[in-house]
Amino acid sequence: MAPAVVTTDAASRGASGRTALRLLLVGVGGVALAYASAFTTGPLARGGSWLMALTMPLVLVSTMALGAQRAGQRHRGLVLALTLTYGVVAGGFLLGLALPAETVEAPLWWGLPRRAFLVLAGAGAIPLVMLPLVYARLFSAVTLRDVDLQRVRDAAKAQPQ
Amino acid sequence: MSSPIIVGVGVAYFAVVAAIGWWASRRVHSARDFFVAGQRLSLLTLGISSMAATLSGFAFIGGPGLIYTIGLGAVYIVLPASITNTMSAWVLAKRLRLLAEIRPMLTIPDAIGARFASPTAQGLAGLAIVIAVVGYMATNLLALGVILDAVFAVGRAPAIWIGALVVLAYSVSGGILAGIYNDVFQGALMAIASTLVFGYALQAGGGMAGISHTILQHDPVLLSPWGRLSPLAAMSFFFVFGLGTLGQPHVIHKFFMLRDPRRLQWFPLVMTVAMTMTLLLFVGVGLVMKALVLAGVTPPLRSPDDATPRFLLAFTPQPLAALVFAAVAAAIMSTVNSFLSVGAAALTHDLPVALGWRVGEELRWGRIWTVILTLAAAAVAQGSTGLVAFLGIFGFGLFASTLVPSLALGLNWHGATRAGAIASIATGLIGTLLLETMAYAKWFTFPAGVTAAAVSLVASLLVFVVVSWLTRDTAADALAPDVRAVLDA
Numbered sequence: 001m002a003p004a005v006v007t008t009d010a011a012s013r014g015a016s017g018r019t020a021l022r023l024l025l026v027g028v029g030g031v032a033l034a035y036a037s038a039f040t041t042g043p044l045a046r047g048g049s050w051l052m053a054l055t056m057p058l059v060l061v062s063t064m065a066l067g068a069q070r071a072g073q074r075h076r077g078l079v080l081a082l083t084l085t086y087g088v089v090a091g092g093f094l095l096g097l098a099l100p101a102e103t104v105e106a107p108l109w110w111g112l113p114r115r116a117f118l119v120l121a122g123a124g125a126i127p128l129v130m131l132p133l134v135y136a137r138l139f140s141a142v143t144l145r146d147v148d149l150q151r152v153r154d155a156a157k158a159q160p161q
Numbered sequence: 162m163s164s165p166i167i168v169g170v171g172v173a174y175f176a177v178v179a180a181i182g183w184w185a186s187r188r189v190h191s192a193r194d195f196f197v198a199g200q201r202l203s204l205l206t207l208g209i210s211s212m213a214a215t216l217s218g219f220a221f222i223g224g225p226g227l228i229y230t231i232g233l234g235a236v237y238i239v240l241p242a243s244i245t246n247t248m249s250a251w252v253l254a255k256r257l258r259l260l261a262e263i264r265p266m267l268t269i270p271d272a273i274g275a276r277f278a279s280p281t282a283q284g285l286a287g288l289a290i291v292i293a294v295v296g297y298m299a300t301n302l303l304a305l306g307v308i309l310d311a312v313f314a315v316g317r318a319p320a321i322w323i324g325a326l327v328v329l330a331y332s333v334s335g336g337i338l339a340g341i342y343n344d345v346f347q348g349a350l351m352a353i354a355s356t357l358v359f360g361y362a363l364q365a366g367g368g369m370a371g372i373s374h375t376i377l378q379h380d381p382v383l384l385s386p387w388g389r390l391s392p393l394a395a396m397s398f399f400f401v402f403g404l405g406t407l408g409q410p411h412v413i414h415k416f417f418m419l420r421d422p423r424r425l426q427w428f429p430l431v432m433t434v435a436m437t438m439t440l441l442l443f444v445g446v447g448l449v450m451k452a453l454v455l456a457g458v459t460p461p462l463r464s465p466d467d468a469t470p471r472f473l474l475a476f477t478p479q480p481l482a483a484l485v486f487a488a489v490a491a492a493i494m495s496t497v498n499s500f501l502s503v504g505a506a507a508l509t510h511d512l513p514v515a516l517g518w519r520v521g522e523e524l525r526w527g528r529i530w531t532v533i534l535t536l537a538a539a540a541v542a543q544g545s546t547g548l549v550a551f552l553g554i555f556g557f558g559l560f561a562s563t564l565v566p567s568l569a570l571g572l573n574w575h576g577a578t579r580a581g582a583i584a585s586i587a588t589g590l591i592g593t594l595l596l597e598t599m600a601y602a603k604w605f606t607f608p609a610g611v612t613a614a615a616v617s618l619v620a621s622l623l624v625f626v627v628v629s630w631l632t633r634d635t636a637a638d639a640l641a642p643d644v645r646a647v648l649d650a
Contacts, residue, residue, distance in 0.1 A: 067252030096386035111369025155646035
C-alpha cells in the first residue's frame with residue numbers, strides 16, 4: 001500500500017502551495033467574470049450562473065488547500081478530500097442549474113423537491129459532515145504536530161526582544 | 162406578549178448574565194485578560210462562544226422572515242457553514258494561535274502588523290474595524306431594543322438603552338472574559354431552544370414532506386433550488402458569506418485565546434454541531450410558517466419578521482417561547498459584546514500603533530473606549546433608523562474585503578508583501594464605502610446577483626495578489642524569522 005504522505009525534495013518545496021494559489025486565482029477570475037456577465041444581456045448573462053457554479057467552489061476549496069498544505073508535503077488523503085468537496089459543491093450547483101423544474105406531483109427526496117435536495121446535499125450536508133471529520137483525522141499528519149509547535153516556540157525564544 | 166412566564170424567564174436570563182459578568186470582572190487584571198481572556202480557553206468554550214458571536218439575532222428573527230419571503234434562496238446565507246468551520250480552522254486557526262505563541266497578540270490587526278512588519282497595515286485594518294463595528298453594533302442594539310420592548314413593554318428607546326447598558330455593564334467590567342463565558346451560556350441557550358423549536362415546526366407542518374407538499378401546491382418557486390433569487394444571486398450569497406467568514410474579527414480573534422493549540426483538532430466538529438443545532442430554527446420556522454399561512458391554518462403575517470414570534474406564541478408551549486425570546490436577546494448581546502471587544506481594542510491598541518503612539522494603561526483605555534463605543538452605537542440606534550440600515554448593510558462586507566486577503570492569503574503564502582496588504586486593505590475600505598454609499602443613495606443600481614460586498618471582496622483579493630507579485634522582491638523583507646516559523650509550521 002502506498003504511503004499516505006509523499007515528502008518532496010527542497011526544490012519542489014511549496015509546489016502544492018503554488019498550485020493552490022493558481023487555482024485560487026483562476027477561481028477569483030472566474031467569479032469576477034461571472035459578476036461582469038450580470039451587466040450584459042443574452043446568453044453571456046445566462047452563462048454567468050454556470051461560471052459561478054464552477055469557479056466559486058474552486059475559490060473556497062483552493063483557499064482551504066492553501067491553508068491546509070504543508071511546505072514539502074502532499075498528503076493524498078487531503079487532496080482526495082478537497083477534490084471530493086469541490087466535486088460535491090460544484091456538482092450540486094450545476095445539477096441545480098441543469099435539471100428541469102419538477103412537477104408538483106413529482107416524488108420528494110428526503111422531504112424536498114429533487115433539485116433543491118441535490119443542491120442542499122452537495123453544498124451543505126455532505127461537506128458539513130465530511131470536512132470536520134477529515135480535519136480531525138488528518139490533524140496530526142497535516143495540520144499541527146508537537147515538533148511544529150516546539151519549533152515555533154524555539155523561534156520565539158531566539159527572537160531578540 | 163408580556164405574559165408572566167415570558168417576563169420571568171427574561172428577568173432570570175438577565176440575572177444569569179449579570180452574575181457571569183460579576184464573576185468575570187473579578188478575574189480581569191490586565192489588558193491581556195480584558196481583550197484575549199488571558200489565553201486560557203478550553204476547546205468547548207472556544208467552539209460555543211465562536212458560534213454565539215457568529216450568529217446574531219438575524220438567525221432567529223430576520224432569517225426565518227427571509228425564508229418566509231424568498232424561500233430557499235435565503236438558505237445560502239447560512240449554508241456556507243458547511244465549509245467555513247473547517248476552512249477557518251485550516252486557513253486561520255493554527256496560524257493565528259501560533260502567532261500568539263511568538264508575539265503578544267491582542268487583536269486581528271496585531272496579526273496583520275506582525276505578518277507584514279507594517280504598522281500602516283495594522284492601522285488601516287484597525288480603522289476598517291472601527292467603522293464597521295459602530296454600524297454593526299447600532300443594528301444589533303436596535304434589534305435588542307425591539308425584543309426587550311416586546312417582552313417588557315417599556316418603549317423602543319428606553320429598551321435600546323436598557324439593552325446597551327446591560328451589555329456595557331458586563332463588557333466594561335469583565336471585558337472579553339465576561340463576554341466569552343456569557344457567550345457559552347447564551348450559545349447553549351440558543352442551540353437548545355432552536356433544536357426544540359425545530360421539532361415543534363416539523364410537528365406543526367406535518368413533517369418536512371408535509372411542509373413541502375403544502376408549499377409546492379401553492380407557491381412552488383419557494384422550494385426551487387434558488388427560491389425567489391436568481392441562481393447568480395443565491396450563489397453570490399454563498400460566496401460572500403463563505404469566504405467573508407474568514408475576515409470577521411469578532412469571531413476569529415478568539416483563536417488567540419485557546420489554551421492549547423493542539424486542541425484545535427476538534428474545533429470544526431464542535432463548531433459545526435453547535436451551529437447546525439442553532440440554525441435549525443432559521444430554516445424550519447420560515448418554511449413552516451409559509452406552509453401554515455398558505456394552508457390557511459394561520460392568517461398572513463403583517464411583516465416577515467413576525468414569522469418567529471407568531472410561530473412561538475401559537476405553536477409552542479409558553480416556557481419554550483420564553484426561552485427563545487431570551488435566546489434572541491442572547492444572540493444579539495453575545496455579538497454586540499464581541500464587536501465591543503474588537504472595536505475597543507482597535508481604538509486602544511491598533512490605531513495608536515499605526516500613529517507611533519504608546520498607550521499606557523491599555524486596560525483603563527480599553528474600558529473607556531468600550532463605554533464610548535456603546536454610547537455612540539446606542540445613540541445611532543435610537544436616533545436614525547435610516548442611518549442604522551445604511552451602517553448595518555456594509556459591516557460584513559467591509560470586514561471581508563479589508564481583512565480576508567491579508568489573513569487568508571497573507572498567513573499562508575510566503576510571497577505576500579507589505580505593499581500587497583496595504584493596497585488590498587485600502588481597496589476594500591474605499592471600494593466598500595464608495596459602492597455601498599452609491600447604492601444606498603441610488604446613484605447606481607447593481608444588476609441582480611451583484612453586490613458591493615462581492616465586488617469589493619473580489620477586487621481586494623485581486624489587488625493583493627497582483628501588487629504582491631509586482632513587489633515580490635520585497636516579500637522576504639516582511640517576514641521576521643519567528644513569523645516565518647509560524648508560516649512554515
